[in-house]
Amino acid sequence: xxxxxxxxxxxxxxxxxxxxxxxxxxxxxxxxxxxxxxxxxxxxxxxxxxxxxxxxxxxxxxxxxxxxxxxxxxxxxxxxxxxxxxxxxxxxxxxxxxxxxxxxxxxxxxxxxxxxxxxxxxxxxxxxxxxxxxxxxxxxxxxxxxxxxxxxxxxxxxxxxxxxxxxxxxxxxxxxxxxxxxxxxxxxxxxxxxxxxxxxxxxxxxxxxxxxxxxxxxxxxxxxxxxxxxxxxxxxxxxxxxxxxxxxxxxxxxxxxxxxxxxxxxxxxxxxxxxxxxxxxxxxxxxxxxxxxxxxxxxxxxxxxxxxxxxxxxxxxxxxxxxxxxxxxxxxxxxxxxxxxxxxxxxxxxxxxxxxxxxxxxxxxxxxxxxxxxxxxxxxxxxxxxxxxxxxxxxxxxxxxxxxxxx
Ligand code: CA
Numbered sequence: 001x002x003x004x005x006x007x008x009x010x011x012x013x014x015x016x017x018x019x020x021x022x023x024x025x026x027x028x029x030x031x032x033x034x035x036x037x038x039x040x041x042x043x044x045x046x047x048x049x050x051x052x053x054x055x056x057x058x059x060x061x062x063x064x065x066x067x068x069x070x071x072x073x074x075x076x077x078x079x080x081x082x083x084x085x086x087x088x089x090x091x092x093x094x095x096x097x098x099x100x101x102x103x104x105x106x107x108x109x110x111x112x113x114x115x116x117x118x119x120x121x122x123x124x125x126x127x128x129x130x131x132x133x134x135x136x137x138x139x140x141x142x143x144x145x146x147x148x149x150x151x152x153x154x155x156x157x158x159x160x161x162x163x164x165x166x167x168x169x170x171x172x173x174x175x176x177x178x179x180x181x182x183x184x185x186x187x188x189x190x191x192x193x194x195x196x197x198x199x200x201x202x203x204x205x206x207x208x209x210x211x212x213x214x215x216x217x218x219x220x221x222x223x224x225x226x227x228x229x230x231x232x233x234x235x236x237x238x239x240x241x242x243x244x245x246x247x248x249x250x251x252x253x254x255x256x257x258x259x260x261x262x263x264x265x266x267x268x269x270x271x272x273x274x275x276x277x278x279x280x281x282x283x284x285x286x287x288x289x290x291x292x293x294x295x296x297x298x299x300x301x302x303x304x305x306x307x308x309x310x311x312x313x314x315x316x317x318x319x320x321x322x323x324x325x326x327x328x329x330x331x332x333x334x335x336x337x338x339x340x341x342x343x344x345x346x347x348x349x350x351x352x353x354x355x356x357x358x359x360x361x362x363x364x365x366x367x368x369x370x371x372x373x374x375x376x377x378x379x380x381x382x383x384x385x386x387x388x389x390x391x392x393x394x395x396x397x398x399x400x401x402x403x404x405x406x407x
Contacts, residue, residue: 001095003088005035010386010395013085014263016078017219017254017396018063021105028061028108032081033254033397037099039081044098049084051077062112063255064334067199067218074199074218075259107253109160110221111197111334116158116249117324118193118225118241118338119150121315123269125343125351132359133233145273148315148323153225153338154246160253161399165226167377167406168247172230184406185228185244187360188375191341192293192351192383194310195223196317197255198335205328210281213318214258216331222252222291222383222399223338229354229374251336252383252399260394264288264387268316275319278326285316291342291385293351295366298378303366305356308342308349310385377405 005012011033021038022028031038042058045051053073057065067074090098120126123140126149130139143149159165167188173180199218202208208216225245232244268286289310294302315323320337341351350356353374356364363371375381380402386395 001090001092003035003037003085003099008393009035010393010397011035011254012393013082014392015256015260015394016081017256017260018066019110019254020061020063020108021100022108023100023105026100027059030058030060030063030066031100031105032078033102034085036102038102038105039098040100044081044084048090048094048098049080061108062334063110064112067111067197068333071199071215075257078257078259107160107162109158109251110253110255113155113158113334113336114332116153116155116336116338117150118153118340119148119315119320120340121148121313121320122340122343122351123314124312124345124349125341125355128343128350128355132354145271146275147279148320150320150324151240153241153249155336157246158249158251158336159401160251161397161401163250164402164404165248166404168228168231168243169406170228170231170243171234173234180234185231186374187229188403189227189229189353190293190375190381190383191225191227192291192306192308193223193225193339193341194220194289194291194385195251195336195338196220198331198333198337201332202325202330204330206325206330207278207328208321208325208331210279210318210322213321216321217258217317219255219257220261220396221255222385222396224250224381224383224399224401225338225341226250226401227352227354248401250399250401252396254397256394256396261287261289261387263389263392264394266311269312269314271314278322279319281316281318285318286311286313287387289385289387291351292383294382294384295372295375296380296382297366297370297376300370301367302382303370305364305366306349306351308344308351310339310342312344312349313339313342375403377403379403
């Protein structure tokens with residue numbers, strides 16, 4: 001049987017991202033996406049493609065042990081898959097053993113995430129939020145241009161695409177009220193982000209330099225950092241995000257490797273003033289990745305509400321990792337580092353409803369006359385991301401999450 005890869009597929013032969021899937025017949029295991037199929041890597045390495053490492057890593061319900069083999073193995077393995085696909089040597093009988101239709105599979109979290117950190121690395125987003133919540137004249141706090149600001153998030157509530165969430169409940173202080181109230185959040189929001197997955201352990205006490213950072217990054221996913229703005233606003237001083245953030249965070253199920261994104265390297269924004277030596281870097285350290293957010297109300301069509309790009313991010317991933325470890329904090333395989341909301345320079349590129357509706361002061365138009373200020377019950381938020389250069393396309397697939405009413 002011939003493998004047909006649709007034109008414009010996110011999962012072209014140039015991509016080969018890794019994830020964890022299951023079907024009624026197959027326990028959760030490692031796969032690689034190609035077109036509308038998943039390659040079962042345990043089956044593939046049985047008799048399709050011979051490997052020198054222990055192929056039982058592909059029967060784990062997480063990619064951690066595969067990633068731990070190291071880039072000197074995983075990078076070559078991805079290339080070998082590409083060669084195998086080009087040769088099309090499988091028999092008709094074997095096709096259904098090697099290739100599983102994506103529509104018949106369940107996707108799971110790709111890695112066991114030990115720790116999760118969320119940066120705040122978009123200057124447009126930080127400026128917008130600073131203007132709304134603090135002082136339009138001094139929107140950025142004094143530290144912002146000198147270090148990549150971040151907080152430690154919660155890993156237990158990270159979910160893959162397709163898992164529904166319930167509107168969170170919590171404590172808020174309504175405008176003009178004298179005491180707080182408890183109930184469902186009224187200002188539920190998405191944050192358009194990406195995240196990178198750590199591919200190599202570091203030691204406690206060890207600093208990772210900007211030059212070494214790339215060897216510690218396995219790949220990237222799309223990331224929706226759900227936020228309850230009313231809970232957040234009341235709780236966040238002085239220690240920062242807590243219950244307004246940790247009720248759910250959604251990620252796309254396929255980890256796109258840094259090698260697949262290599263052709264899309266581009267410059268980062270100019271940094272002024274000059275950063276400290278440990279944050280300086282060489283070469284092009286960003287990637288041209290188009291990012292989109294759509295909202296789909298119940299029984300309605302999707303409406304595109306945001307188009308942004310990863311390349312707008314002020315602090316690049318190598319700087320983020322160098323800063324994260326400058327005090328000797330260690331990182332472990334499977335740790336996830338969120339970018340922070342990736343807003344762009346103009347209004348159509350704002351990566352949250354907070355910014356798109358400017359704090360709820362204006363409405364965001366959806367198709368068919370619908371409008372939103374924040375996310376309503378039974379809305380589905382869909383994020384997409386892809387890099388394209390002529391016929392070369394590498395994408396992340398859909399990140400979809402539906403919001404059900406509060407329990
Ligand atoms: Ca965030």
